[in-house]
Each structure stands twice: as C-alpha cells, then as structure tokens.
Amino acid sequence: MEEIVRIGRRHLALHGAAGLSLRAVARDLGVVSSAVYRYVKNRDELLTLLVVDGYNALGESVDAALKAVPDDDFYGQFQALGRAVREWGLAEPARYGLLFGSPVPGYQAPPEQTTAPGTRVIGQLVRIFQGAQQAGALVAQSGPAGRPTDALAADFNAVRAELGLPLDDASLTRGVLVWAALFGVVNFEVFGQYGPATFSDPAALFDAHLQLLAQMVGITP
Amino acid sequence: MEEIVRIGRRHLALHGAAGLSLRAVARDLGVVSSAVYRYVKNRDELLTLLVVDGYNALGESVDAALKAVPDDDFYGQFQALGRAVREWGLAEPARYGLLFGSPVPGYQAPPEQTTAPGTRVIGQLVRIFQGAQQAGALVAQSGPAGRPTDALAADFNAVRAELGLPLDDASLTRGVLVWAALFGVVNFEVFGQYGPATFSDPAALFDAHLQLLAQMVGITP
DNA sequence: TTAATTGGAGAGCAGTGCTCTCAAATTGGT
DNA sequence: ACCAATTTGAGAGCACTGCTCTCCAATTAA
Numbered sequence: 001m002e003e004i005v006r007i008g009r010r011h012l013a014l015h016g017a018a019g020l021s022l023r024a025v026a027r028d029l030g031v032v033s034s035a036v037y038r039y040v041k042n043r044d045e046l047l048t049l050l051v052v053d054g055y056n057a058l059g060e061s062v063d064a065a066l067k068a069v070p071d072d073d074f075y076g077q078f079q080a081l082g083r084a085v086r087e088w089g090l091a092e093p094a095r096y097g098l099l100f101g102s103p104v105p106g107y108q109a110p111p112e113q114t115t116a117p118g119t120r121v122i123g124q125l126v127r128i129f130q131g132a133q134q135a136g137a138l139v140a141q142s143g144p145a146g147r148p149t150d151a152l153a154a155d156f157n158a159v160r161a162e163l164g165l166p167l168d169d170a171s172l173t174r175g176v177l178v179w180a181a182l183f184g185v186v187n188f189e190v191f192g193q194y195g196p197a198t199f200s201d202p203a204a205l206f207d208a209h210l211q212l213l214a215q216m217v218g219i220t221p
Numbered sequence: 222m223e224e225i226v227r228i229g230r231r232h233l234a235l236h237g238a239a240g241l242s243l244r245a246v247a248r249d250l251g252v253v254s255s256a257v258y259r260y261v262k263n264r265d266e267l268l269t270l271l272v273v274d275g276y277n278a279l280g281e282s283v284d285a286a287l288k289a290v291p292d293d294d295f296y297g298q299f300q301a302l303g304r305a306v307r308e309w310g311l312a313e314p315a316r317y318g319l320l321f322g323s324p325v326p327g328y329q330a331p332p333e334q335t336t337a338p339g340t341r342v343i344g345q346l347v348r349i350f351q352g353a354q355q356a357g358a359l360v361a362q363s364g365p366a367g368r369p370t371d372a373l374a375a376d377f378n379a380v381r382a383e384l385g386l387p388l389d390d391a392s393l394t395r396g397v398l399v400w401a402a403l404f405g406v407v408n409f410e411v412f413g414q415y416g417p418a419t420f421s422d423p424a425a426l427f428d429a430h431l432q433l434l435a436q437m438v439g440i441t442p
Numbered sequence: 443t444t445a446a447t448t449g450g451a452g453a454g455c456a457g458t459g460c461t462c463t464c465a466a467a468t469t470g471g472t
Numbered sequence: 473a474c475c476a477a478t479t480t481g482a483g484a485g486c487a488c489t490g491c492t493c494t495c496c497a498a499t500t501a502a
Contacts, residue, residue, distance in 0.1 A: 037490095180406040445502080
C-alpha cells in the first residue's frame with residue numbers, strides 16, 4: 001500500500017497527474033495490473049492518496065521551517081512559511097501542480113480526506129497572524145477602506161468566529177489577499193509564467209515580494 | 222480547421238485538457254479519427270491551437286473592457302483589466318486552467334506561437350502603469366526598500382529597457398507582485414481553493430483586493 | 443486438518459494516440 | 473473535356489490505458 005503511494009508519487013513527478021497510470025504503477029510494482037485494484041479502488045482513489053500525501057509533505061515542510069524560528073519573531077515566521085512553500089513547490093512541481101494547479105477534470109477530491117491536510121498551511125498562516133495580533137506586532141495599515149458588502153461582512157464574521165481571529169474587516173481582506181498572492185507568486189515561478197529567462201535571481205525577487213506582503217498585513221521585521 | 226478548434230474548445234470545456242481526445246473530436250466532426258491527422262499533426266498541436274485561441278479570447282475580453290474606460294482613468298483601467306480577467310476565468314475555467322494552471326505534462330507550448338498572444342494581458346497592464354507614470358498619477362509608495370541583488374538589478378534593467386518603462390526597482394518589484402497576485406486571487410477563485418462556501422460574495426472580495434493591489438503600485442482612484 | 447480469507451494471474455472490453463495503406467473526390471493544366 | 477496531380481477520408485492495425493471478471497494459489501483462522 002505504502003509502496004503503491006511511493007511508486008505513484010514517482011510517476012506523478014515524472015509524468016504528471018494526467019499521465020498517472022495504474023498499469024504502469026503495477027508494472028513497477030512487479031505485479032499484474034488487476035492486482036493493484038485489490039488495494040486501490042480506482043485511479044481517482046490513487047489520486048486522492050497522492051493529494052493527501054502531497055498536502056502533508058508540504059505541511060511538514062512548512063512546520064519544520066517554522067520550528068527553526070523564535071516564537072516571537074512573526075516576520076521571520078512569515079518569511080519562513082513563504083520560503084518553505086516556494087521551495088517545496090520548486091522541488092516538487094508536479095505534486096505542487098496537483099494541489100494548486102488546474103483541477104484534474106472529472107476528479108473531485110473528497111473533502112473528508114483532503115480538507116484537514118489541505119488547510120495546514122493556511123492554518124499556520126492564521127496562527128502567525130494571530131500571534132502577531134496578540135503580541136501587538138500587527139501594525140494597522142492605512143489604505144482604501146471601502147465598506148464591504150453585507151454578504152462579505154457576514155462571511156468575515158463567520159471566518160472570525162471559526163478561527164477565533166479578532167481582526168477587523170480591512171485586515172481580514174488583507175490577510176486573504178496575502179494568502180492568495182503568496183500562492184500566486186509561487187504559481188508563477190513553478191508554472192513558468194514569468195517567461196523563460198526574465199528573472200535570473202527569482203529567489204531574491206520572491207524575498208522582495210514577501211517583504212511587501214508582510215507589510216500588506218502589517219507584520220514588520 | 223476552424224471547426225476542429227471549435228469542437229476542441231467545447232471538449233476542453235467539458236472534459237478538461239487531460240480529457241481532450243482527438244478521436245472524440247473526430248467523432249463530433251462526423252469523420253474517422255485518422256482524418257483529423259490531415260489537419261492537426263498530433264494532440265499536442267491541437268493543444269497549442271487551443272492555448273493560442275484561449276490567450277486571444279482572454280486578450281480580447283480585456284481589450285474590450287479597457288475600451289470602455291477613459292484614457293486618463295488609470296484606476297478604472299486597472300479595475301477593468303482585473304475584473305475582465307476574473308470574469309473570463311470564471312466563465313471559462315477549463316480554458317483558464319489550460320493557460321494558467323499546472324502545465325500539461327509532457328507538453329511544452331511552442332514559444333514562437335504562444336508568446337505573442339500570451340503577453341497581451343501583461344502588455345496592457347504595463348501600458349496602464351506607463352500611462353499612469355507619464356501622467357504623474359503613480360503615487361510613490363513607502364515601504365521596505367531592501368536593495369535588490371546584483372542579478373535582480375540587472376534583470377530589472379533588462380525589463381526597463383525592453384518595455385521602455387521608467388520605473389525604479391521598488392516600483393517594478395511592486396508591479397510584478399501585483400501582476401502575479403492578480404492571477405493568484407483569480408486562481409484561488411477559479412480553482413476553488415478558498416473552500417466551497419467560505420465566501421458568498423466573491424466579487425466584492427475581489428474588488429476589495431483590486432483596491433489593495435492598485436494601492437500597492439500607487440494607482441489611486 | 444479443514445474452512446475461510448486474501449492476493450495475484452490472466453483474459454477481456456472499450457477507449458486512447460498514432461501510423462500505415464488504399465480508394466474516392468477534388469483540383470489544375472492543357 | 474480530358475487527364476494527371478493533389479487532397480481528403482476510410483479502414484485496419486499496434487501499443488497503450490482504466491477497469492471488471494473468473495480462476496487458482498497462498499496464507500490465515502478455527
């Protein structure tokens with residue numbers, strides 16, 4: 001079973017999600033194709049296993065990076081989280097693509113299995129915001145303060161309640177933007193959207209972007 | 222030929238890039254599978270046609286949205302561009318995913334065909350920055366001004382030269398972040414990364430994010 | 443020792459991309 | 473109008489895919 005996931009992971013890295021073939025996995029396993037159906041119901045279930053596996057690998061990467069930073073260094077934590085996501089994505093582009101790229105057509109990840117591992121990173125990000133907020137290290141940002149629509153305000157209330165995150169609407173808006181933007185810049189790099197040779201030092205560019213994103217939510221070095 | 226692209230587009234929307242089958246296209250065309258190989262060399266070439274088609278559709282969407290905004294209303298232009306990208310992505314998730322999602326494994330888009338249409342949106346974005354800059358409508362933003370590495374500074378010089386965009390390093394950094402972040406938030410929505418029912422009014426959230434991104438580069442309403 | 447469960451083998455179906463050969467239709471030149 | 477050249481489609485075929493089925497050997501439990 002673990003062997004199947006291990007081989008599947010390798011195939012995923014080599015041929016991508018679309019090229020993931022149960023028959024090929026069976027071959028590598030030294031077994032006939034029908035045999036793997038004893039362990040995995042179908043291709044989608046193998047995909048789910050790999051999705052969960054990927055979320056956990058990324059989550060552990062992020063957790064490990066955070067452990068190396070002092071508890072009260074919120075900027076350091078934010079930076080470590082961002083860098084960990086980027087580095088994992090660049091090291092494992094296929095797995096990253098499976099998690100954050102275009103959804104595999106016809107495949108719907110079962111929430112009861114993928115939600116928990118899938119929220120590890122945003123969970124840590126929220127934890128950082130929370131810590132900074134409680135420590136008074138979250139500098140209020142000035143800027144456009146358009147009133148949210150009623151629906152949006154209600155959504156924010158729900159988020160606040162669920163996460164126990166006492167941030168006002170403007171800060172929540174900024175927090176969500178930072179979250180999406182972080183994965184936006186990583187996407188651009190991993191998926192090669194910048195163009196082949198535009199940036200010779202993408203790590204430096206990413207660090208500069210992390211700085212700006214930290215400023216966006218009010219986390220200061 | 223156009224018929225093939227048209228049917229391919231429909232299949233793409235229905236079954237995604239991975240499920241794009243030349244045989245199925247042939248069936249819909251009322252022709253035997255080998256016949257389409259007269260017009261399209263292989264599956265990858267059909268994919269390229271669809272990529273180009275998609276970039277152009279998005280580009281035209283953006284151009285049309287920009288045409289409705291006065292030339293000197295840079296914030297309005299930025300907003301129109303952002304909204305056009307978002308709306309096109311939500312209306313055409315499969316095509317959007319083909320362009321901005323995980324790369325199709327084993328498929329490499331030929332730059333000589335895809336670069337031109339693929340740079341239409343960023344081209345317009347640069348044009349907006351340029352116009353605002355020349356009109357003096359680009360308010361300098363304060364914030365972390367870490368010195369770029371030598372490699373990054375050289376990259377910025379190259380970008381400046383190629384685009385004729387007289388922005389300093391800090392503004393360029395912000396511009397690139399806004400670009401990537403814009404697609405980041407659209408990705409999150411189109412690919413459903415926010416979770417199923419977190420935001421009931423995503424358009425309002427997106428507008429708030431657009432405001433923040435405009436502020437990031439110094440474009441003010 | 444016997445019965446029950448488990449794991450794999452093999453055949454088979456329908457689908458895929460792609461290549462080949464062959465015949466029909468269309469076109470162009472005289 | 474005729475003939476040759478070209479274009480276009482049909483059909484067979486190969487190797488691959490996901491998945492289901494039946495059958496048999498190995499392992500485990502009673």
